[in-house]
Amino acid sequence: MTGPPPYLAGMTDALTQFPPTLTEARKRLAQFVPHAGVEYARLRNFDHGPGAHDHVSVLSPYIRARLLDETAVTRAVLAQHTTAEADKFLAEVFWRTYWKGWIQQRPTVWDQYLHDLNRLRDDVQSQAGLRARWEEACLGQTGIAPFDAWAHELVSTGYLHNHARMWFASIWIFTLQLPWQLGADFFLRHLLDGDVAVNTLSWRWVAGIQTRGKTYLAQPDNIAKFTGGRFESVTGLASEAPPIDAPEPPAIVPLQPSDPLPLPARYGILLHGEDIDLPRMLRHASEPVAIAYSETTDRHSPWTMAPHVATFRLEAARSVLPDGVTLDVLADAQAISRWAQLHRLEQIVAPYAPTGPARQALDVYEALQDGVPLSLYRRSLDSTAWPKATKGFFPFRKHIPDLIATFGQ
Ligand SMILES: Cc1cc2nc3c(=O)[nH]c(=O)nc-3n(C[C@H](O)[C@H](O)[C@H](O)COP(=O)(O)OP(=O)(O)OC[C@H]3O[C@@H](n4cnc5c(N)ncnc54)[C@H](O)[C@@H]3O)c2cc1C
Structure with a gap:
């Protein structure tokens, strides 16, 4: 009998529940597809x-790393369901696309979040009362049974159901009266699918900042009903959810065009935590001289990230390598530069890195003097869909059929 791979030693349940491989991602997609129609819409x-998320796909860690992208998921689902049957599921898949496009055109929303978080880190250190309440929430010791259960599930498995995320965020903000940014950070440090765009904007949505004035209130009856009676008669929850004050969103920064392929003979591929879809890159280019991975996971938070988050992305990147190829893991811009020189590269190509730490590391590399040129290659769906995320989701949703129609082109 073979034991778990060595990288799982000392890890939480997260990597045993979500094995970080392309094979696993494809297997799970195939298993879920028959359930993606009316059954998904109903349940x-x-x-x-934990262990019983039978009515949703649980694909988010794989979609987040782009082992599976929206195109692959949509195609697989529409091979077995009509568009009408799969409407709910595809809308959820495209919510992600929408959030990615929204923040990409307003990158300072992420900068502002990081700025607020650094201020809050000082507050947590200097204010004993805030620190105690924050620690109780993160440790699942608030005395609110479902909230504490979700905190434990998140930390040990790296996943929470969407409804649990909504209830959790609502209780964090409106019952526990903790800053939403600290809650978003707690999620980002533990979620395997933790995403700069989706996480930040979903927390803003619950707080009433994203859809201005419209908040989400967690209610005991709703929790009892949708947890199958696991949490009956929860008491002590806030009975109202007044919107959190925040500045208006910044003006839109238009998306720049994607850099082109093809590439010179001596080029290297640089994967990163935002996109490890090597098979896609290889479909569009000749064989690279070297393949590397830019590691920036720990830059998502001023606190320590759960180790399963970085391990999931790195092992997932290793899982897409052709046989016999090794992956150079690069910690910063200088390491990228040394790697390019070592392999005498004429060009580096990376999957497009949207707003966030991976992009920031690439920007630092590009600012180095005498670096090998870097090009960022974006998926055509992202280039087409993201600029449409100018207003709310419902105007964006109208474009979904047209976006799907472009997949075959
Ligand atoms: C406060 C809060 C924080 C969140 N943080 C993240 C995050 O960091 N990363 C993340 O991927 N999702 C996040 N979500 C969205 C959603 O909860 C997860 O995508 C979903 O629970 C993942 O489980 P699943 O794969 O089983 O989803 P399914 O229901 O099977 O959906 C299929 C796919 O559609 C996408 N999706 C589903 N629901 C949403 C949604 N509401 N918004 C955007 N995309 C969606 C995901 O890629 C998901 O894998 C957050 C939601 C809330 C309320």
């Missing part, structure tokens, strides 16, 4: 707890 809001 997706039920959260039956």
Whole structure:
């Protein structure tokens, strides 16, 4: 009998529940597709707890790393369902696309979040009362049974059901009266699918900042119903959710065109935590001289990230390598530069890195003097869809059929 791979030693349940490989991602997609139609539409809001998330796909860690992208997921689903049957599921898949496009055109929303978080880190250190309440929430010791259960599930598995995320964020903000940015950070440090765009904007949505004035209130009856009675008669929850004050969103910064392929003979591929879809890169280019991975996971938070987050992305990147190829892991811009020189590269190509730490590391590299040129290669769906995320999701949603129609082109 073979034991777990060595990288799982000392890890939480997260990597045993979500093995970080392309094979696993494809297997799970194939298993879920038959359930992505009317069954998903009817049952997706039920959260039956750890190990029993049977009515949703649980694909988010794989989609987040782009082992599976929206195109692959949509094609697989529409091979077995009509567009009408799969409408709910595809809308959820495209919510992600929408959030990515929204923040990409307003990158200072992420900068502002990081700025607020650094200020809050000082507050947590200097204010004993805030620190105690924050620690109780993160440790799942608030005395609110479902909230504490979700905190434990998140930390040990790296995943929470969507409904649990909504209830959790609402209780964090409106019952525990903790700053939303600290809650978003707690999620980002533990979620395997933790995403700069989706996480930040979903927390802003619950707080009433994203859809201005419209908040989400967690209610005991709703929790009891959709957790299958696991949490009956929860008491002590806030009975109202007044919107959190925040500045208006910044003006839109238009998306720049993608850099072109093809490439010179001596080029290297630089994967990163935002996109490890090597098979896609290889479909469009000749064989690279070297392949590397830029590691920036720990820059998502001023606190320590759960180790399973970085391990998931790195091992997932290793899982897409052709046989016999090794992956150079590069910690910063100087390491990228040394790697390019070592392999005498004429060009580096990386999958497009949207707003966030991976992009920031690449920007620092590009600012180095005498670096090998870097090009960022963006998927055509992202280039087409993201500029449409100018207003709310519902105007964006109208474009979904046209976006799907472009997949075959
Ligand atoms: C406060 C809060 C924080 C969140 N943080 C993240 C995050 O960091 N990363 C993340 O991927 N999702 C996040 N979500 C969205 C959603 O909860 C997860 O995508 C979903 O629970 C993942 O589980 P699943 O793969 O089983 O989803 P399914 O229901 O099977 O959906 C399929 C796919 O569609 C996408 N999707 C589903 N729901 C949403 C949604 N509401 N918004 C955007 N995309 C969605 C995901 O890629 C998901 O894998 C957050 C939601 C809330 C309320």
